[in-house]
Amino acid sequence: MITSRKIGTRAGSINVFEGGEGPDLLFLHAAGGVNAENPFLQALAKSYHVRAPQLPGYGDSDDSDNIHDMLEVTLHTFDVLEKLGMSKPILVGHSLGGMIAAEMAAVCPNDIDKLCLIAAAGLWLDQYPVPDIFTLLPREFPEYMFHDADAGRAMMTSNGNINDPAFLIPFLVNNARQLGMAGKFLFPIPERGLKDRIHRIKAKTMLVWGASDKLFPAAYAHAFKDSIAGAELVIIPEAGHMVPLEKTEATLAAIARLR
Amino acid sequence: MKFTWFNLMPWPHLPDDFRETNRSVWVDIDQALFDPVKCHDVYNDYLDLLEYADQLGFDGVGINEHHQNGYGLMPSPNIMGAALARRTSKAAVVVLGNSIALYNPPIRVAEEFAMLDIMTGGRFVGGFPVGTSMDTNFCYGTIPGLTREKYAEAHELIIRAWTEKKPFAFNGRYTKLRHVNIWPNVLQTPHPPIHIPGGGSVETYDFCVDNTYSYSYLSFSGYLRAKALMDGYWRRVAEREVDNSPYRAGFAQTVFVAETDEEAERLYSEYAFYFYNRCLHVYPGFADAPGYRTIKTIQTGALNQYMRPTYTNMTWKDLVDGGHVIAGSPETVRQRFEELIKSLRVGNIFLLMHVGNMPKELCKYSTKLFAEKVMPHLQNMWPEFDDDGRFWCKPLAQRAIPAPLPAATPEMVPAK
Numbered sequence: 111m112i113t114s115r116k117i118g119t120r121a122g123s124i125n126v127f128e129g130g131e132g133p134d135l136l137f138l139h140a141a142g143g144v145n146a147e148n149p150f151l152q153a154l155a156k157s158y159h160v161r162a163p164q165l166p167g168y169g170d171s172d173d174s175d176n177i178h179d180m181l182e183v184t185l186h187t188f189d190v191l192e193k194l195g196m197s198k199p200i201l202v203g204h205s206l207g208g209m210i211a212a213e214m215a216a217v218c219p220n221d222i223d224k225l226c227l228i229a230a231a232g233l234w235l236d237q238y239p240v241p242d243i244f245t246l247l248p249r250e251f252p253e254y255m256f257h258d259a260d261a262g263r264a265m266m267t268s269n270g271n272i273n274d275p276a277f278l279i280p281f282l283v284n285n286a287r288q289l290g291m292a293g294k295f296l297f298p299i300p301e302r303g304l305k306d307r308i309h310r311i312k313a314k315t316m317l318v319w320g321a322s323d324k325l326f327p328a329a330y331a332h333a334f335k336d337s338i339a340g341a342e343l344v345i346i347p348e349a350g351h352m353v354p355l356e357k358t359e360a361t362l363a364a365i366a367r368l369r
Numbered sequence: 370m371k372f373t374w375f376n377l378m379p380w381p382h383l384p385d386d387f388r389e390t391n392r393s394v395w396v397d398i399d400q401a402l403f404d405p406v407k408c409h410d411v412y413n414d415y416l417d418l419l420e421y422a423d424q425l426g427f428d429g430v431g432i433n434e435h436h437q438n439g440y441g442l443m444p445s446p447n448i449m450g451a452a453l454a455r456r457t458s459k460a461a462v463v464v465l466g467n468s469i470a471l472y473n474p475p476i477r478v479a480e481e482f483a484m485l486d487i488m489t490g491g492r493f494v495g496g497f498p499v500g501t502s503m504d505t506n507f508c509y510g511t512i513p514g515l516t517r518e519k520y521a522e523a524h525e526l527i528i529r530a531w532t533e534k535k536p537f538a539f540n541g542r543y544t545k546l547r548h549v550n551i552w553p554n555v556l557q558t559p560h561p562p563i564h565i566p567g568g569g570s571v572e573t574y575d576f577c578v579d580n581t582y583s584y585s586y587l588s589f590s591g592y593l594r595a596k597a598l599m600d601g602y603w604r605r606v607a608e609r610e611v612d613n614s615p616y617r618a619g620f621a622q623t624v625f626v627a628e629t630d631e632e633a634e635r636l637y638s639e640y641a642f643y644f645y646n647r648c649l650h651v652y653p654g655f656a657d658a659p660g661y662r663t664i665k666t667i668q669t670g671a672l673n674q675y676m677r678p679t680y681t682n683m684t685w686k687d688l689v690d691g692g693h694v695i696a697g698s699p700e701t702v703r704q705r706f707e708e709l710i711k712s713l714r715v716g717n718i719f720l721l722m723h724v725g726n727m728p729k730e731l732c733k734y735s736t737k738l739f740a741e742k743v744m745p746h747l748q749n750m751w752p753e754f755d756d757d758g759r760f761w762c763k764p765l766a767q768r769a770i771p772a773p774l775p776a777a778t779p780e781m782v783p784a785k
Contacts, residue, residue: 173664178515178542245507245654282657282667290514290660297658298510 112146112155114170117163117193121186122172126194127162130155133369134199136191137162138207141243141292143169150354153362158200163190167291180295180302184213188221200368201313204228204354205325206292209304212334215315216307224368225313227334228361229323229351233308234301238329244289244297248281257322257350265355308337315341318364320349320356342367370710370748371761373429373463374422374736375621375719378415378449379440381726382407383647388681393652394439395503408442414729415442416452421733422722423457425740428761429494431463431719433566433587435501436508440648440725447481454488455771461762462489465564465585465719466496470516471509474544475523476551479530483555490768491556494761496585497524498566499573503651506658514660517572519543528580531560562760564619564717569598570666574605577617583717583760585619589649592622592709593692599713601669615710615751616760619717622709623694623724626738630697636731637724638685641694644725645680699742706743710750717760 112129127146135158137144137151144151144162154160165183166174177183187210191199201222203211208230215222234240241254256262271277295302315338319331328345335343344364349357383402384390391399419430432449435441443449450464462485467478478497486493499520505511511519522541529537529549536550555561564583567573577584584602588595599618606613623641627633680693688694695705710718722739723732 175518244513244658245652247654250654279667282662283664285659286662286664286667288659293513293658293660294515297506297512297660 112151114146116170117190119186119189119193121166121174121176121189124166124172124190125164125168125170126190127151127164128160130158130160132158134158134196135160135365136194136196136199136201138187138201138203138210139164139168140205140207141289141296143288145169150358150361153358154202154365157362157366161194161196161199163187163194165288165291167287173287174291177291178294180213181217183210183295184217187214188218198223200224200226200365202226202228202365203230205231205351206296206300208232209295209300209302212304212308212311213302215311215313216304217310219310219312222311222313225311226316226318226365226368228318228354229320229326230317230330230334231296231300231326232302232304233330233333233337234299234305235329235333238327240300240325242298243325244293254324255350255352257320257348257356262350262352262356265352305337308334309339311338314368316364316368317341317343318353318361319343319345320351320353321345321347322349323351323353325351370750371428371616371717372744372747373431373461373717373719374419374427375431375433375463375465375721376415376419376723377433377435377440377721378411378442379644379648379723379725380408380442381411381643383439383643383726387647388650391650393655394648394650395435396437396507396652396655398437398439402439411442415723416449416456418723418729418732418736419449419453420456422736422740423453423460425737427460427720427740427744429461429463430457431465433465433496434468434498434504436504438503440644447485450485450493451488454485454492457492458768458770459492461492461494461764463494463564463719464496465494465566465587466498468500468505468509469497469523469527470505470511470520471500472523474546475526476530476544476546476549478523479527479555480551480553482561483531483551483553486556486561487553489764491561491762491764492768493557493561494564495561496564496566497527497582499570502658502661503655506661507655512660513658516661517663528560531555556765557763562762564760569601569669570663571601571605571669572663572665574602575609578606578609578611581759583617583619585621585717585719586713587621587719589621589623589645589693589721591692591694592620592705592713595620596712599715603714613714614716614754614757614759615714616716616754616757618713618715619719620709620713620715621719621721622706623721624702624706624735624739625694625696625722625724626699626702626735626743627696628698628738630701633696633698634685637696637727637735640725640727640731641685641688641696642725645683645688645693648725649680699738702739703743703746706747707750710747716751716754716757
């Protein structure tokens with residue numbers, strides 16, 4: 111059972127999903143966002159006391175003009191942690207959420223001691239240019255996000271008629287709010303200097319990657335592993351960038367190794 | 370009325386199968402389609418045409434800024450403006466405009482516009498577009514969600530640089546300068562008139578009213594489709610309780626003039642199709658980076674011009690009947706312009722007279738007919754606003770004239 115509540119921050123009112131019992135876990139969502147029905151969030155709640163804040167601009171969180179850059183979103187997330195009264199939770203981030211989690215662990219290495227980065231953004235390899243997600247049309251997303259694009263298409267909810275204003279306008283508003291915020295950290299190149307700070311991470315770190323991730327191919331997993339002392343890497347077969355949805359149990363098993 | 374002869378400077382050598390074999394005319398257009406030797410001639414022809422428009426008595430000659438774009442060969446319109454400053458003498462040089470969020474630091478715009486203002490002797494009108502998402506976000510890497518904040522800061526800096534006639538410190542988020550003191554500074558007071566190209570962002574209406582800037586709708590889809598948007602602008606002007614001078618607004622219109630309507634179709638349809646089919650072939654994924662438009666604008670339903678209409682199946686009749694282009698005999702063109710000017714309530718017209726791959730001589734033919742047989746009948750459409758000088762330039766009465774070039778002497782001829 112996932113519930114939600116609002117907390118006040120400098121960046122406005124923030125919506126936080128919460129559920130489950132067990133060790134504290136903070137989950138930071140990807141650029142696509144998270145909702146209460148998210149199967150991965152529900153699976154986490156079976157073993158953890160999970161909290162998942164929505165970034166400003168996402169879902170029921172306020173839009174915010176106070177967040178401009180990586181440092182501000184990193185400190186914002188620490189503020190959320192503080193408001194939730196959490197201390198040293200298991201910090202799990204997916205994609206953009208992984209980028210923020212890695213920043214947090216690098217900026218305050220003594221405050222984060224268990225870290226799981228799932229298909230994290232934040233590094234850039236010239237040999238493997240990350241596709242420009244900001245140019246993708248809605249119908250193109252499944253191909254990039256999932257190992258099994260057809261199954262992924264069924265999982266994504268944006269199957270409305272793009273020529274119908276009743277669908278299009280809310281869709282574009284949602285896109286503008288969410289990706290408008292995500293773009294502050296990901297556009298046009300999803301790299302904001304983490305490479306110069308990542309060596310500071312002290313947390314026990316688990317890296318989880320889909321073997322067929324088309325956004326951040328496995329070379330990125332190895333780049334993270336090479337940059338974080340003692341990091342363990344689990345590459346999950348038959349999974350793409352949305353590995354927490356495509357291989358939920360395997361992702362949970364990897365996180366469990368942090369306990 | 371103020372008629373500006375405007376040239377987008379399109380690349381005229383896109384192949385017949387461009388649409389089928391390329392995904393976009395903009396952003397990631399194929400480098401193999403570009404030829405700098407041909408471009409040498411293209412630039413020369415386009416400057417010739419703008420200079421010709423000056424000779425024929427158009428009020429302005431207009432140019433604009435685009436990047437990585439097959440229909441706009443001017444990443445730096447100020448360079449073209451400088452060329453025009455020397456070889457035109459009467460028309461305003463209308464740079465519409467510089468995308469001020471893209472200049473680092475933005476005082477570069479204040480400086481270059483000041484130079485153009487002075488070089489032309491005050492025959493200068495400037496513009497500050499936010500810039501399309503293609504240019505601003507995808508080509509120049511500005512973060513979509515921060516574009517408008519960056520624009521607003523650049524605007525404040527430029528206006529202060531022009532109007533505060535002493536050094537000042539500027540502590541912006543995007544630009545920090547301890548000693549702002551541009552030198553040379555603008556000729557016109559308080560600064561050159563500014564036109565703001567907009568595409569339906571409601572915030573832009575207020576911005577124009579607040580600053581006494583003219584709002585320009587630079588659509589390619591013609592005046593009939595523009596009515597709803599311009600009505601929205603005028604409603605806002607009324608709500609703000611400022612005067613409704615038509616010079617508060619401008620509109621861009623594609624136009625072709627011939628002796629008869631039939632001749633217009635015969636002479637020009639090929640070039641109209643080139644423009645509407647090849648030049649406007651923009652990949653939809655580049656049209657609107659999420660965060661570029663404000664939520665308020667999206668909610669009004671003013672969606673991007675590149676999502677519709679689709680021109681691929683349009684006939685000449687569709688283009689003309691739909692008002693996308695105004696074409697025909699001088700009388701036909703005059704009538705439709707009267708309708709345009711009255712229905713949109715605009716005092717500034719940006720005439721897209723060179724279109725696509727149109728040959729220079731043909732363009733001159735159309736331009737001359739417009740200048741001689743259409744424009745004189747339209748110049749007095751808003752007599753009650755004749756004295757509204759707020760939105761047009763104020764040139765010096767006595768302007769310097771470039772000296773004639775000295776006759777070539779043997780020692781000036783390069784050695785073989």
